[in-house]
Amino acid sequence: MTDVVLPRPTARDVAGGIVLGLDPAAPPPAGVADPAGTPAPMVALERAVLPALRRPPCLVSFSGGVDSSLVLAIAVRVARREGLPDPVPVTWRFTGAPRAEESQWQDRVIAELGLGGGWEILRAGEDLDLVGPVARRLLTRYGQVHPPNRHLHLPIAELARGGALLTGVGGDQILAGWRRRPGSLRARLGRLRARWRHREPDPFPWLRPEAARELRRAFGAEQRAEPRRLAGRIAWHLRRRDLTMTRASLAVVSVDLDVLAVTPLLDDGFAAALAAHPGRLRSPSRRELLADIVDPQLPPLVVAPRRKATFDEVFFRAATREFVRSWDGTGVDESLVDVEALRREWSRWPVNPRTGALVQHVWLAGQPAPGPEPVDQQQTVEAPR
Template identity: 65%
Template sequence: MLRPTSFDISTGTVLGVAPPRRPTPTGSPDPLDALDAAVLPGLTRPPCLVSFSGGLDSSLVLAVAVRAARREGLPDPVPVTWRFAGAPRADESDWQERVIRALGVDGSWQILRADDELDLVGPVARRLLHRYGVVHPVNLHLHLPLAELAGGGSLLTGGGGDQILAGWRRPPATSLRARLWWLRHDLRTRRGPVEQFGWLRPAVARDVQRAHRAEERAEPRLLRHRIAWHARRRDLLLTCSALSRMAGDHQAAAIQPLLDEGFLAALAHCGGDRRAVGRDALLAEIVGDALPAEVIAPRRKARFREVFLREPTREFVRSWDGTGADTDLVDPERLRDLWSRWPIPGGTASLVQQLWLAAYPAERAGEVGPAGPPTGSDTGVEVRH
């Protein structure tokens, strides 16, 4: 399993792009057909669970999987959704209900409910940290109960959609109002290195900010080059490696259809010489009228900081004694000062997990193996019929 380095964890960034790979022959020039082929291995390995948030990417994967299953006479995939107490900006229940109704899979829909359980160092994260150590991304523990439920079967996710379908280069604004909004947004979010990475040594903060901005600028403009570039980024490579290992430990296959080589090749083949193409337009081209309109209808992007920064993290950062961090990179006094205020910077999330694990290591190796299905102490499970 690929792991984040001390630099990745300390800086809260995962930078770097692997060398180009030899192009993969396209199985189908049609992206939707290629996506259909990408979900089939999961459908033939039941139970086939789909990590379904109600967002665009997971909705697309679920809809394609439902269509393919019914065409092939296979069991419907099982959508599994988290619902979060006390996190209104993460609430996507309205779109979840719309998509589920449109696809007709409400009878198998499973809803997992969490309060503090998914905190960065809450009970679910602790099981993952004691088993694997710190992994990337910091919210991977959200999928641990899903991997357990998928034991012996498969787990499909919408991983990679933000990068492959959207990227960082936004399309030009179509109105004066939109342009003014983006101008104000850019002015508000433009920060110096010490302000952006205030817990790092100043020289390290400057280096990290320069490297981060350089990687953003390096994102290719042509769609086909952007797709290939993002698919090679360490960010996604680490994510896929950790998810595959976690699912494999429960005899399940983790599948990311939006990162399937056949789909990526078909998407690049279909209009890949364009530059300013956004996610909404790209999804409309991929899907056409083959899926219900609810699947790709534009919607608000959910924000999940409130899900992962809860009372367990608050208690830990308040009690942290300043030891355990890589002091070549991190200034402990600056970090303690930042952690004295709430909410803490999102860039320090990996440090929270690393320092918590150093303070609370697993007592015995026999206690950290893969657990059984989630129990009531971890989450409540509501099965919709």
């Protein structure tokens, strides 16, 4: 058995709704000693999913997006080649959340992979609200964790009890999501002129002015620190607090349910394979990178471009709306948060999605002891090797 450390979001993380900086406890990824001997990225991804497939039932959190589709397709391929049970895709479908709609892609990918008979579909209306019934179960058990939508995986992990869970976590960072993309000088000058003409609104209007300025400076510094080459950027992302906290919260929930949680897109072997092969690429888009690493055996539909779903409508529902409207002004760090400004922000609907962590923090502050642990305190639980 090994320990899993659960790092907590800091007061600034919660107040601003954004996690910045590197995790000092995260070791830098090992370099590639022999690029010629490093497997191709898809081979490395196959190796990453194999431990989960060997611990059935192996469930795959499958949204229909590119990342979860890629993980599912690789897992199916490995399972059938190794004579193991097929992985079981588990999908949420939501009512009243049209921007989260991905059922067309889900149906097509499942049909392409021949998995229709073993597909688990979960349905949610108000259930997954930030302070709804599922979130409250997670918050009262673990306190505040990152990300605020971690409860989305709680029912899936419960279905996987005693087995394993594969997710596409990390794809937005490892395969895409560049904050700075190179462009022509004309394009860059055009963006600068647009900023001069139209002053951008304050992204953190509920924070005290100095706290908002500090957060904007920190965010700008992080944008500038992002490496341009793929290999350096992958190593940088694997050490970012955003991802290390995301992985840790998933691991802690899974361990409590005797589930082996595997995030193959964040696997060290996959990272090394990307660094050794297409790592020379400079700021590639997701489409460019996937075209470079995907092998011909993978159905093209799996990684075909599609609209990116958004899930604010899933998590900001009636429970959150009623909770923020009845808020009494307590439970926030007033050195960072302007109570009246936050009250104004929460008097409108929809509220700014970046206040999601604050919603949960305030809800927890109103609960009986023991409540959330102090900022930066860590919880340790047992995890399978």
